[in-house]
Amino acid sequence: MSATHKNVSVRGDSDAPEPSGETVRRLAVEAGKFVGVEAGESLPVVEVCRQAEANGYADEEITQLLADAGVRHADTVTVPEQGGLFGELWKPDAGVPYTDAPTDPDTETPDAVERFRNWLEQKNNDDAMGHTYSRHTANRRYARAKDVGRHFVSEYDTFSTVLVTYDRGVPDDDEMVAEHATGFYPRKVTRTRRELLKELGVYREYAGVSLLAPKLGPGGDDRVPYPDAPNDGVVTTHAHSFYWIPGDVSESDFAPLIDATDADVHVSVQTHDSSAVTTPERVADRGTDVDGARGDTTALPHEVGNNLPMLKTLVDARGLPRYAEIWCAHMRLGTDDSLDTDGVSLWRPMHNGRHTSRFREIADESYQSDDGDESG
Structure with missing residues (x-):
């Protein structure tokens, strides 16, 4: 790799x-x-x-x-x-490139992964790299998060970045990986989020994006479930929501989210004086000379990047550690075990109204790019 x-x-x-x-x-x-x-x-x-x-x-x-x-x-x-x-x-504990992965049917899901790899190969042959499981899209999403941060640096004297982490543990015995992943953002969570942002008076100005990411659960011995079998608790999912918010907010402002889901929820808030913002070294090291010239941003995009597994590949998900590649296969196959449908959405820009997303709007203005199909 x-x-x-x-x-x-x-x-x-x-x-x-x-x-x-x-x-x-x-x-x-x-x-x-x-x-x-x-x-x-x-x-x-x-x-x-x-x-x-x-x-x-x-x-x-x-x-x-x-x-x-x-x-x-x-x-x-x-x-x-x-x-x-x-x-x-x-x-x-990070696995190996897929070309060297064992094919023992007792320790892998050859059918699901093979179908997923064939789908990726076809995408690659068609030069269609704008899908969720490509390095191209991960780079783009990471860049867009940095540009949203730059917008808040330039537009507000004081703003806050918020990272909310959701962990629902391992799936139940009768629950597939993809089915478990669909439960992270129930309607109660999105409704509570909208209400608290309105109470803070920032609903029209905030920008946000949510994502799902793989997690190697307890006993990470690379044993994984088949698409039509219960999960053995090794390959699982966690979720994050990222917010850029004008002004100063606190962790307690987001406490209502804790009661809106069955997940364990952790909230981290940082407040920024725009005149003092400098790009953290970890973010700068991941960028390019052109990226550096675009202006300073905060540490929040680094957390976005840490949860975009395809950033660690050369081309697409076939270069991931084994557990992450299999997780991607489950997400792409979805709850209906089909490549003909969209699978589970990994990346969700948040809305500021019925049809608008400030995250998309700001990123499009800064990056001069269209989102395309984000569902993969």
Whole structure:
């Protein structure tokens, strides 16, 4: 699995340090191959970090790996010779690329995943990359979230970002993965959300988007359910709602959402002085030079990106860790186990009225792009 890398400048006979840790050495080799940097030449450490992220490592794990390899504070590293660097690069609990995934019917869902992969292959052959399960769409959604943040920085002296997390645990014994996922946003939740935003006086001005994302549940041994069988509690779903709101709000303002669902709900609120907003390093590191020139944004888009699994692929969901790929297959097949219907919607811009969404409106103005079919 590979990350998306920017063009890098290199030099031969590098005097940059060579990492000592085996995992970081392997990551440097793989990143070097991707951007065309040969052994003995220097490679920016950020490229190693991107490669690690693409392989399922969290930020804190990457920091520790770099520290253990003696290159935590280095700007560049020397790409080592591949030599005896063989074995498993992948993070132990993150799965492996689909091409190397076991096909034992006792540990996988070959029919569901195979049908899903064939659908993705056809989309790829047709050059139709605007679907929910492509890297193209994930990049676009992440960019749109950043642009919505920039709008609030430019339009309001003070604004708040709100992250609401929903966790419904594992499905019941007689509940399929897709069926479980459809229960995150019942009508009571959307009605309560509308009412509390109206009480705050921000209903017409706020922007918001909700999404579903995969989760590896208890006993994550990569055992997964068949589409027509009960879930064994390993592959499951969690959900987030992201809000950009004019003015200052508090976590208690969103307390009504806790009673509107059977999910465990966590609310996190940050208030921003627009004159003091700077793009967090994690967000900047994921962007490009053009992205940086568009202006500062907040940390909330980073949380959006963390829950767009296709950002960690090169092309589409076939490059995901096994549990996430199977989750995507379940979502695409939906509750009717069919590729002829839309499946479960993963991405939902929130409405500010009967037919309008400020998230779409702001993102379209900033990104000069049309949403297209978001249901996948």
